[in-house]
Amino acid sequence: MGLKTVRLLLFAIFAFAPAAFPAISVDLSASLSSPAPVGSVVTWTARATDTAPGTLWYRFRGWRIGLDPRVIVDYGPKNTLDWTAGDHEGWFEIEVSVRNLVTGEQTSTSAYFEFTPLATGDGPALTPTANPFVWIYSTPPCPSGSQMRVEFRSPAGLVGSTDSRSCVEGVSMNFYLTGMRAETAYTLRHVIETKGGQLFGPELALTTKAADLNLAPYTVVKPAPLPWVNGILLQSCLAQTTVATDLAGNPVWAYWGDISFLTSPSGAGRFLGIHWDTTAPPSQQVVREFDLAGITIQETNAARVSEQLIRMGIRPITGFHHEAKRLPNGDLLVLASTEQILTDVQGPGPVDVIGDTILVLDRNLQVLWVWDSFDHLDVRRKAVMGETCTPGGGGCPPFYLAPVANDWVHGNSLELTVDGNILYSVRHQNWVIKIDYRNGQGSGNVLWRLGKDGDFSYLSSDPYPWFSHQHDARHLSSWPYKLTLFDNGNTRRSIDPGAHSRGQVIQLDEANRTAVLLLNAGLGVYSPAVGSAQLLPNGNYHFDAGFVAGPAGGSNVSHAFEVDSTGSLVYDLQVDTPEYRAFRMKDLYTW
Numbered sequence: 001m002g003l004k005t006v007r008l009l010l011f012a013i014f015a016f017a018p019a020a021f022p023a024i025s026v027d028l029s030a031s032l033s034s035p036a037p038v039g040s041v042v043t044w045t046a047r048a049t050d051t052a053p054g055t056l057w058y059r060f061r062g063w064r065i066g067l068d069p070r071v072i073v074d075y076g077p078k079n080t081l082d083w084t085a086g087d088h089e090g091w092f093e094i095e096v097s098v099r100n101l102v103t104g105e106q107t108s109t110s111a112y113f114e115f116t117p118l119a120t121g122d123g124p125a126l127t128p129t130a131n132p133f134v135w136i137y138s139t140p141p142c143p144s145g146s147q148m149r150v151e152f153r154s155p156a157g158l159v160g161s162t163d164s165r166s167c168v169e170g171v172s173m174n175f176y177l178t179g180m181r182a183e184t185a186y187t188l189r190h191v192i193e194t195k196g197g198q199l200f201g202p203e204l205a206l207t208t209k210a211a212d213l214n215l216a217p218y219t220v221v222k223p224a225p226l227p228w229v230n231g232i233l234l235q236s237c238l239a240q241t242t243v244a245t246d247l248a249g250n251p252v253w254a255y256w257g258d259i260s261f262l263t264s265p266s267g268a269g270r271f272l273g274i275h276w277d278t279t280a281p282p283s284q285q286v287v288r289e290f291d292l293a294g295i296t297i298q299e300t301n302a303a304r305v306s307e308q309l310i311r312m313g314i315r316p317i318t319g320f321h322h323e324a325k326r327l328p329n330g331d332l333l334v335l336a337s338t339e340q341i342l343t344d345v346q347g348p349g350p351v352d353v354i355g356d357t358i359l360v361l362d363r364n365l366q367v368l369w370v371w372d373s374f375d376h377l378d379v380r381r382k383a384v385m386g387e388t389c390t391p392g393g394g395g396c397p398p399f400y401l402a403p404v405a406n407d408w409v410h411g412n413s414l415e416l417t418v419d420g421n422i423l424y425s426v427r428h429q430n431w432v433i434k435i436d437y438r439n440g441q442g443s444g445n446v447l448w449r450l451g452k453d454g455d456f457s458y459l460s461s462d463p464y465p466w467f468s469h470q471h472d473a474r475h476l477s478s479w480p481y482k483l484t485l486f487d488n489g490n491t492r493r494s495i496d497p498g499a500h501s502r503g504q505v506i507q508l509d510e511a512n513r514t515a516v517l518l519l520n521a522g523l524g525v526y527s528p529a530v531g532s533a534q535l536l537p538n539g540n541y542h543f544d545a546g547f548v549a550g551p552a553g554g555s556n557v558s559h560a561f562e563v564d565s566t567g568s569l570v571y572d573l574q575v576d577t578p579e580y581r582a583f584r585m586k587d588l589y590t591w
Contacts, residue, residue, distance in 0.1 A: 024050040024107045026098045035114035038089050038174050039127060039136045041295065042113065044081045046096040054102030057283075057304075065091040065112075071364040074300040075099060075307075077283050084295055085115040086136070088171040117172040124190060124201055129176070129293050132209040133253045137177045139190055139201065142167035147193045150175050152186045152206075158231075163268050163589035164193065176269055176292040178253045179232060179588050181246070182211045211251060213241055216555075218249025221572035224562060229538045230584035233560055236262040238530075238546075238578040242273070244588060249573060253588055257294055259286075261580040265591035266326040270297055274320045278392045278399075282306060285319030285398055287334050289326075292588060300365040302336065302398075308367045309357075315340070315372065317357050321397035322412040331368060331440075332361040333414050333422075337397035339405060340374060346382050352402035353379065354389060356411040358422065360440065371422075371435060371444045373409050383408055383428035385469075385490060395529060412471050418478035421447065425473040430466070430491060432473045432483070448510065452491075456508065456515045464492050465517055467504055471531040472581065481508040482518070486531030486543055493526060501527045503543035503563060505535075521567035525559055532581040540564050544582035558582070 031043035048056050057075040062083060073081060075097075085092055091114050099106035118138035119125045127136040137150045149164040162175045173190075180186055186208065190201040216239075224231075224247040232252065234244045242262050244253040255262070259273030266272055266289060275286040283303035290296050306316030317336040324334040336357040343350045355377075360369040387407040389396035399405045407428055415423040420439040425432050431451035436442035448455045452466040468491035476482040487502040505519035523545055530546035546558040558579040562571035585591065 024048055024056070024098050024100060024105055026096065026107055026109050028094065028096050028109050028111050030094075030111065030113060034112070035116045037118050037127075038115045038138065038172070039084055039086055039118065039129065039293070040115070041082055041084045041130070041293075044083060044094055044096070044111075046079045046098065048079070048098045050100055050103075050105070052100060052103050052105065054100040057099050057101060059097045059099075061095045061097075063093055064088075065093060069093075069095065070298075071300075072296065072298060074365045075304045076301045082295065084293075086176060086291065086293065086295065087165075087174055088168060089115045089117045090171065118174065119172045124188075124204060126177075126188070126204055126206060128209070131178075131254070131256075131293055132182065132211040133178050133180070133251070134293050135177045135206070137162075137175045137188065137190065139173045141170055141172055142192050143194065144169040145195070148173050148190055149193075150177055150188060150190045152177065152180060152188045154181070154184065154186055160587055161589075162587070167192070178269075178292050179244070180206075180208050181250050181252055182208050184208050211254070213243065213251055213254055215243060215251065216240060216575060216577035218245065219574040219576075220248055221559075221574050222569060223248075224571040229536055229540070230542075230586050232585040232587060233573065234262070234265065234583040234585055234588070235558075235560075235575065236273075236580040236582065238580055239555075240577050244585075247571065247573065249575070253292065255290065255294055257288070257290060259288060263323055263581070264325040265583060265585065265588075267589070267591045269589045272324040272326070272332075274322070274324060276319050276321060276398060278396070280398070282316075282318055282398070287320045287324045287332075289332075298332075298365060300361070304365075305336070305359065305361075305367060309370065312367065312370070314370055315357075315374070317359075318354075318400060319398040323414045325414065327360070327416055329439075330363050332359075332365070333416065334359050334361065335411055335414055337399070338372065338374070339399045339401055341401055342379065345379055346406050346408070350402075352399065352405035353408050354397065354399050354405045354410075355379075356409050356424075356426075358411075358414060358424065358435070369437070369440050371437075373411075376435075376444055376446055377409065377426075377429075379408070381429065382406065383410070384430050385428070385494070387428055413473050415473060415475050417475045423473050423475055423483065425470055425485065427469050427471070430468045430470070432467075432470065432485065448513070450506070450508065450515065456513045458515050458517070460515075460517045460520075462517065462520060464495070465515075465520070466492075467502075468492055469528070472533045474533055474535075476505075476535055481510055482506065483508070484533040484535060484541065486527075486533045486545070488527055488529065488531055490528055493528070499526065500524055501531065501545055503533055503541055503561070503567075505541065519563075519565065519567055521563045521569075523559070523561055523563075524569075527558075530578065530580050532583070534584055536562065536584060537586075540570065542582075542584040544579060546579040546581065550576065560584075 026048040095110035097108035192199040285302040358371040467487035527545035
C-alpha cells in the first residue's frame with residue numbers, strides 16, 4: 001500500500017468517524033444592548049448544545065476590565081444570570097463556562113458590556129430601581145483620597161446614612177439608597193469627607209413610593225426608649241417576605257428573592273441567605289450573597305461544593321442550613337449537612353444519621369477548610385430529646401438515604417472568635433462548642449463543650465442555669481471570655497411546663513472551666529425553635545423569640561425584645577409571623 005493510499009484512508013477515518021470528545025458549543029446573550037446606565041439589570045442567558053449525552057452545568061464570572069475575574073455563580077444547572085454594575089461605570093466582561101458532567105468536557109465564552117454614568121451633569125441624580133424601597137443616588141466623580149456617603153432626613157428630623165466609600169479617580173459614585181419609609185417625604189444630600197473637612201452636595205427632595213408587602217400585623221407591646229439605638233430591625237421571616245422595619249414596625253426595605261431565610265448581614269449593604277428544598281437534589285440547595293437591590297453577588301450550590309469535597313477525600317454534603325456569614329478576611333463561613341447510615345450505633349440495625357459540616361470557602365467559592373461532626377463528635381451520643389427528621393419537617397436540612405433520619409446535632413450558628421477559632425451552637429446536644437480553627441490552620445479538634453454534661457461547671461444559684469436547644473451563640477470578648485445566646489429552654493420546659501425562654505450572657509474562665517451567668521433574662525414567652533441574641537451599642541441586649549404560640553387557632557408569632565443589663569424589659573415588638581432571626585442595625589449598610 002503506497003503512502004498516498006494510507007493518507008487517504010487516514011483522512012477518511014478522521015473526517016467521517018464520530019469525534020472522541022464531541023465539542024460543546026455555547027453562546028451568551030444579554031437582555032439589554034450595550035451601553036446601558038449604571039444599575040441597569042442585564043439578564044445574561046447561555047445557550048449550550050452538546051452532541052454527547054450528559055447534564056450541562058454553567059458557571060458565571062464577571063469583572064471590571066483591568067481587575068481580576070471573580071466567580072458570581074459557581075457551576076450549577078442555572079443558565080441565566082441577572083447582573084449589573086452598581087458602583088461605577090466602565091467596561092465589564094461576563095464569562096460563562098459550560099461543563100458536561102458525564103464527559104468532563106467544558107468550554108467557555110465571554111461578552112463585553114459598557115455601563116455609562118447616571119450623573120451626567122454637575123450635580124447628583126436620583127434613579128428608582130425595581131425595588132420600591134431602593135433608589136440609586138449618583139454623583140459626578142469626587143477627589144481621589146476622599147470618601148463619600150449619602151444622608152437622608154425624614155420630616156421628623158431623623159437622619160439616616162449610607163456607608164462611606166472611597167472616591168475613585170475619574171468615575172462617578174453610585175449608592176443604593178434605602179432605609180426610608182414608604183410614601184414619606186425626605187431630603188437627601190451627599191457628604192464628601194476630605195482632609196480639609198466636609199463638603200456637602202445640594203439638597204434633593206424625594207417622596208418615596210408605596211409598597212404593597214402584605215405583611216403580617218405588627219404590635220408595639222412596649223415602645224423602645226428614645227432616642228432609638230440601632231433603630232432598624234432586619235427580620236429573617238419564615239412565612240413571608242424578608243423585610244426591615246423601624247422599631248415601630250414600619251417597613252423600610254424588603255427582599256423578594258427565593259431564599260428560605262436570611263442568615264446575616266455582611267456589611268456594605270449586602271446580605272447572606274440560604275435556599276433549601278427538601279424535595280430537590282443537592283444542586284438546588286443554595287447559599288447566596290445579594291445586595292440591597294436584590295442582585296446576586298455570589299452563589300454556589302451543595303452539589304458543586306460536594307464535587308470539591310469528594311476530590312479532597314471528604315464525604316459530600318446534602319445542603320446548606322442555618323448559617324452563612326462573611327469572615328473579616330472576605331472568606332465565607334457556612335454550615336452544611338451530611339448523612340451516614342450507621343448500624344447499631346444510634347439504634348438497632350441501620351439508621352440514617354444527619355450530621356453537620358462546617359465549611360470555609362474562599363472569595364471564588366472554593367473550599368479552603370472543612371470540619372465534619374462525624375469525625376470530631378461522639379456519634380453514640382444521640383440527640384438529647386431524641387429528635388428525628390422526616391422530609392419537610394422540623395427545620396431539618398435535606399437528606400436522601402432513608403425516609404426517616406436521626407437529627408443528631410442540628411447546629412444553628414457559627415461565629416469566629418477573637419482568637420481565631422469557631423463557636424458552633426449544637427442545638428440537639430445542648431452544647432456550644434469551641435473548635436480549633438486558628439484562622440484556617442487549626443486541626444478541627446474540639447477545645448471545649450459548654451452546656452450540661454460538658455466541660456464547664458456553673459457558678460450560679462439558678463436551679464437550672466443551663467441553656468438547652470439554644471440558638472445564635474455569639475462571641476463578645478476573649479478576656480474575660482463572654483458570649484450571648486438565646487436559650488430556647490426545651491429541656492427545661494420538659495421538666496417545668498411553665499418555663500419560658502431566656503436571653504443569656506455568660507462569662508467563662510477557660511483555664512478553670514467555670515461559667516458565670518452575667519444575665520439570665522426571663523422573656524415571658526416560650527419559643528421552642530429559632531431565636532437570636534445581640535449586644536447593642538448602649539449596653540442593652542436584643543433577643544428575638546421567633547416561634548411563639550399565637551392565640552388559640554392562630555399562627556405562631558415572634559417578639560423582638562430589648563432588655564437592659566439587669567434583664568428588665570425596655571422594648572417589645574410583636575410580629576404575627578415566625579422569624580428565624582432578627583438583627584438590630586444602625587442602618588442597612590453597617591454590620
